Amino acid sequence: MPDQPTTAARIDDLYRTDSRIILATLIRLLGDFDRAEEALQDAFVAAAEQWPKAGVPRNPRAWLISAGRFKTIDRLRRRARFDAALGELAMRLDEAGPDPAESGDEIVDDRLRLIFTCCHPALPPDAQVAMTLRELCGLTTEEIARAFMTSPSTIAQRIVRAKAKIRDARIPYEVPARERLPERLEVVLRVVYLVFTEGYAASAGPTLVRADLSGEAIRLGRLLVELLPDPETEGLLALMLLQESRRLARTDPNGELVLLPDQDRSRWDRALIDEGATRAERATSGLTVGPYGIQAAIAAVHATAPSTDATDWGRIVGLYDRLAIADPSPVVELNRAVAIAMHDGPGAGLALIDELMENGQLDDHHLAHSARADLLLRLDRPAEARAAYERALDLVKTDPERRFLEGRIAELDRPRGAVRELDVRPG
Amino acid sequence: MKYLCIVYIDPEIFGALSPQGLAALDEASLAFDEELHQTGQLILAQALQPISTATTIRVRDGRLSATDGPFAETTEHLGGFMYVEARDLNEAIEIAARSPIAPFGSIEIRPVLDLARTVQERRERAAPAPGA
Numbered sequence: 001m002p003d004q005p006t007t008a009a010r011i012d013d014l015y016r017t018d019s020r021i022i023l024a025t026l027i028r029l030l031g032d033f034d035r036a037e038e039a040l041q042d043a044f045v046a047a048a049e050q051w052p053k054a055g056v057p058r059n060p061r062a063w064l065i066s067a068g069r070f071k072t073i074d075r076l077r078r079r080a081r082f083d084a085a086l087g088e089l090a091m092r093l094d095e096a097g098p099d100p101a102e103s104g105d106e107i108v109d110d111r112l113r114l115i116f117t118c119c120h121p122a123l124p125p126d127a128q129v130a131m132t133l134r135e136l137c138g139l140t141t142e143e144i145a146r147a148f149m150t151s152p153s154t155i156a157q158r159i160v161r162a163k164a165k166i167r168d169a170r171i172p173y174e175v176p177a178r179e180r181l182p183e184r185l186e187v188v189l190r191v192v193y194l195v196f197t198e199g200y201a202a203s204a205g206p207t208l209v210r211a212d213l214s215g216e217a218i219r220l221g222r223l224l225v226e227l228l229p230d231p232e233t234e235g236l237l238a239l240m241l242l243q244e245s246r247r248l249a250r251t252d253p254n255g256e257l258v259l260l261p262d263q264d265r266s267r268w269d270r271a272l273i274d275e276g277a278t279r280a281e282r283a284t285s286g287l288t289v290g291p292y293g294i295q296a297a298i299a300a301v302h303a304t305a306p307s308t309d310a311t312d313w314g315r316i317v318g319l320y321d322r323l324a325i326a327d328p329s330p331v332v333e334l335n336r337a338v339a340i341a342m343h344d345g346p347g348a349g350l351a352l353i354d355e356l357m358e359n360g361q362l363d364d365h366h367l368a369h370s371a372r373a374d375l376l377l378r379l380d381r382p383a384e385a386r387a388a389y390e391r392a393l394d395l396v397k398t399d400p401e402r403r404f405l406e407g408r409i410a411e412l413d414r415p416r417g418a419v420r421e422l423d424v425r426p427g
Numbered sequence: 428m429k430y431l432c433i434v435y436i437d438p439e440i441f442g443a444l445s446p447q448g449l450a451a452l453d454e455a456s457l458a459f460d461e462e463l464h465q466t467g468q469l470i471l472a473q474a475l476q477p478i479s480t481a482t483t484i485r486v487r488d489g490r491l492s493a494t495d496g497p498f499a500e501t502t503e504h505l506g507g508f509m510y511v512e513a514r515d516l517n518e519a520i521e522i523a524a525r526s527p528i529a530p531f532g533s534i535e536i537r538p539v540l541d542l543a544r545t546v547q548e549r550r551e552r553a554a555p556a557p558g559a
Contacts, residue, residue, distance in 0.1 A: 122516060169538045170428050172515035 007052045010060075015044060018061050020138055024110040026068050027117075028173055030093065033135065033163050038075075039068030046071065069093070112175045112227055119188040120171050127162040128191045129198075130155050137216045147213050148198065185228065189236050189292065192220045196240050200247075214244055225279075235283035235293030241276035242299035245269040256407075257400040261308040273303040291327035294319055313343035330361040330368075338371050346378040366395035370405060377412075386412050429470065429512055429539040430519040436506035436532040444531075455527035460509075467512065468522060474507035503532050 019040060026036035043064040057063040073090045080087030118131035133139045133147075141159065145152040165171065176184040199213025221237035249263040258264075280300040283293035298319045305311035320336035333356050341349020353362075353372050362368035373388035386409060393405045444452065456474070463469035484493045497505070509526065513519040516536070523534040 122520075169536075170515040172517050174517065176517070 007056060008048070010056055011044065011047050011051065014047075014060055014064070018064070019044070020114075020136060021107060021111060022061060022064050022068065023135065024114040025065050025107065028110050028113060029065070029069050029096065030072055031173075033166065035072055036068075039072045040064075042071035042075075043068035108227055109175060111223070113173045115188055115224070115227075116176055116184055117166065117171060117173050119184075119191045120166075121184070121187050122169065122171055123162050123165060124158075125191075125194070127158045128187070129194055130158045131162050132191050132220070133195065133213075133216065134159055136220065139216070143212070185230065185232070188224065189232060192217050192224065193236060193240070193292075195220070196243075200243060214240070214247070218244060231283045231286050231288055232290040232292050234279050235290060235296045238276045238279035238283055238296035239292055239299055241272045241279065242296060242303050245272035245276060245303055251400070255400060257404045259404075260302065265306070268303065273300075276300060277304055289322070289326070291323060294323045294326060298323070308342075311342070313339055317343050330356060330365070334362060334365070334368050334371065341375055341378075346375040350375040350379065364395060366392040366397075366401070366405075369395065370408070373408070382412055428515065428519075429510065430516075431537050431539060432509040432511060432519065432523045432526070433505065433535040433537065434507045434509070434526075434528055434532060435501075435503035435535065436528070437503050441506075441531045452527055452531075459525070459527055463509070463511065463522065468518075470510040470512055472507070472509040475505060478504040506532065 022043070023036055023040050026039050027033055030036050030039060046067045047060075047064060051057075073093050076086045076090035076093070080090060114136060115132075118135050119128045123131065130144055133144045134141065139147075141152045141156050145155045148155070195213050196217030199215070199217060218237070218240050221233075221240050224233045225237050245268050246260075246263065248269070249265070249267040250258060252258050276296065277300040280293065280296035283289070284297045298316055301312055301316050301319070316339045317336065320332065320339050324332050324336055334353065337349050337352035337356065340352060350372065353368065353375070356362050357368065357372070369388045369392035373385045373392065376382075376385035376388060389405055389409045389412075393402065393409070396402045396405055460469060460472045463472070478497060481497050482493055482495060483498045484491060486492075506528070509522070511519060511522050513522060516538070519536050523529060523536055526534065528534075
């Protein structure tokens with residue numbers, strides 16, 4: 001059987017490229033996540049058995065959808081001996097028609113249905129993330145657990161509970177109505193960005209960069225731009241690409257954190273910057289501009305600047321002014337203050353940070369204290385700078401950031417006083 | 428599918444209502460109930476007397492205790508409920524979101540548990556149907 005290896009390779013390829021698309025349609029046809037996953041596996045097993053002998057069908061995706069559906073109806077009929085309700089269900093599924101809708105629109109709608117169901121606001125945020133990675137990205141429970149440094153059973157339980165809520169509270173498998181789309185899209189974008197930031201800068205623990213999750217998030221971002229063109233969808237993808245472009249430069253060979261001013265800009269990924277900057281431009285050129293678009297525009301100014309000194313800080317301050325209106329938060333205010341320090345001098349920035357700290361919102365934020373320390377150092381006030389670094393050290397959560405701050409304190413005897421814009425993302 | 432939409436009133440927002448505002452809200456609520464009734468979505472809607480009229484009872488070891496007020500001290504007070512028939516959770520969310528009372532607090536949406544069916548299914552599992 002000379003063509004067997006190629007058929008097997010073809011099936012592997014199809015699984016990689018099409019299994020999520022097929023799953024999305026099977027969930028609609030079978031009305032249940034677990035049944036659809038079972039059907040998906042059955043369909044690929046059937047393909048592995050039959051295609052090497054009978055040849056690859058002309059429309060493999062339609063064949064797989066159809067096979068999955070029939071296998072499920074078969075299985076339900078067999079179980080109907082023990083549970084009459086399953087027999088009725090098998091009949092209903094069979095009557096729904098042998099020809100699963102295969103038009104392009106319906107496929108796109110199924111993928112959107114899956115996205116909006118995994119990111120339904122009635123599911124808790126950690127379940128939205130787990131469902132998205134499992135159902136939409138096809139990651140295994142173990143892979144998700146590893147990425148989030150938790151146990152597979154914790155992730156499995158989140159997914160089981162989410163599916164139970166989808167079933168028991170009857171969360172529908174549908175694309176939201178037009179008037180609900182903006183708020184529902186906001187949840188989807190938040191989930192994707194959460195996956196990205198989790199991969200980009202671990203919130204706790206030993207590894208600073210977790211590549212897999214960032215890659216998955218960018219893939220999801222591309223899918224959303226394709227399926228749901230919108231300035232904020234474009235803005236989120238641009239933001240992720242621009243942050244991703246600095247990945248290699250963000251840590252040194254020992255895994256230590258390197259901040260924006262000290263990064264070797266020749267190690268930034270030019271292709272990602274070009275694409276990110278173009279998309280950021282597109283995301284902010286329309287009438288409505290949202291927080292992701294503005295953040296992408298800020299990231300684009302940094303990414304296209306030859307050095308920290310040659311950065312257009314005036315433009316960055318202006319963008320932070322807009323961001324503070326579009327998405328007000330203490331972290332945005334902090335970043336704005338640091339940009340103002342770069343534009344107007346450390347004294348102006350320090351006054352703003354002190355003002356922010358007075359109302360208490362940033363007091364437990366390590367980046368606020370370390371930014372304050374940087375500015376104090378530039379103002380030649382080393383004793384106060386040391387106290388601020390030490391306060392930041394008390395609050396910091398990741399090991400590389402902790403080592404970075406320890407290094408700063410150790411260096412205080414021979415200060416070099418480079419202030420930096422914080423490499424943080426609001427929200 | 429049946430959902431109970433439990434309305435919790437935020438006393439700060441609600442208390443800021445003028446008498447005219449309150450009268451308008453009452454009118455709008457009645458009209459909304461009527462509208463849901465017409466579309467067949469409403470099974471029952473009921474507003475409740477203020478929390479100062481509440482009594483909580485507990486029976487432990489056969490002894491009854493009755494106390495003034497609600498069981499838990501919360502900032503939001505149970506103000507009423509809508510029992511609705513909806514196709515799915517999204518439709519129930521739409522109904523609750525359209526309610527004139529929605530801006531004055533929060534609404535918890537709970538799918539009902541069909542106890543009769545649960546009991547029936549448990550019995551069937553314990554004793555399989557003849558012929559199986």
